[in-house]
Amino acid sequence: MQRGDIVIASEKGPYAGKPRPWLVLQNSAFLDRPSSITVCMITSEALPSAFRIAVMPDDRNNLRDASVVLLDKILTIRDVAVDAVIGSLDDGAMTRVDDAARLWLNL
Numbered sequence: 609m610q611r612g613d614i615v616i617a618s619e620k621g622p623y624a625g626k627p628r629p630w631l632v633l634q635n636s637a638f639l640d641r642p643s644s645i646t647v648c649m650i651t652s653e654a655l656p657s658a659f660r661i662a663v664m665p666d667d668r669n670n671l672r673d674a675s676v677v678l679l680d681k682i683l684t685i686r687d688v689a690v691d692a693v694i695g696s697l698d699d700g701a702m703t704r705v706d707d708a709a710r711l712w713l714n715l
Contacts, residue, residue: 610636613696614650614669619689627691631677631705642687648705649681659712661704663697670695677701679708 609615611632618627630647632639639645652673656662659679665671677697697705709715 609639609645609690609693610696611639612702613693614671615645615647615693616691617647617685617689618691619683619685621683629671629675629694630685631697633682633705633709644684644686645690646682646684648683649678650675651678652676654678659708661701661708663701668695669697669701677705677708679705679712682709682712 609632611634613632614629615632616627617630629650631650632645632647634646650671652675654660654676656676661677661679663669663671663675663677665673665675
């Protein structure tokens with residue numbers, strides 16, 4: 609697993625529960641046998657904004673529907689909550705994710 613991967617995970621919490629796609633935000637250097645992973649939610653039920661990045665399904669990300677990466681929904685989940693890595697975002701999408709994270713977190 610590495611930064612930019614899309615994983616299917618189910619973690620209990622207000623924004624979680626059912627298995628759903630998440631984007632791995634955590635630095636890849638800290639993903640060797642992690643006990644937790646920092647991710648942000650991906651959904652097909654939100655509108656894009658300056659901190660919500662639209663992503664179209666393709667052969668690389670393997671998303672089923674047009675989706676939105678929610679940089680306002682960042683959380684850390686247990687590594688055991690991750691069921692599978694299904695794909696990854698391309699460099700252009702990750703640049704937009706980085707810009708949105710900086711905006712949302714005022715970095």
